[in-house]
Amino acid sequence: MDLFNRLVSEQMATMEKLLYLQTELERCQQIEEELQTLQNATDLDSIQIDIQLMKKELKEIQLIFEKQTEEVINSYKETNLTTSI
Template structure:
């Protein structure tokens, strides 16, 4: 069961990273909208590039989270199999 707990803890850490990054992306997108309203086009490009970078990072973290989920499921299923 120790391994299962370790897998779950790693997955929770990854989930925290996902949530934090999603929050940062939302904040940047709000700033981007404000800059559009102010017609600050040079800054808009900079923010847009940052949003794209964060979205790539988010995709990578989501992939890691999915892999961790598969590992947790696999470990749980294997631990439930009767041993002879």
């Protein structure tokens, strides 16, 4: 019976280690998942900043294009007025 009790005690100690490691593994996997989410959020912030900069640049280029279009139209009108006189 002493052998049986010793084996059961060893098995219980092993079970405690197993449960502890299983709990720790799940905790670490949860932390890993949260860190991956944070990493993705960091990437998202970077992409959002890039998008805002590109939108600003696009708006500036659109304004320049509109101004150039007005200049082309005015130049065309002046050329036609001068030619028709």
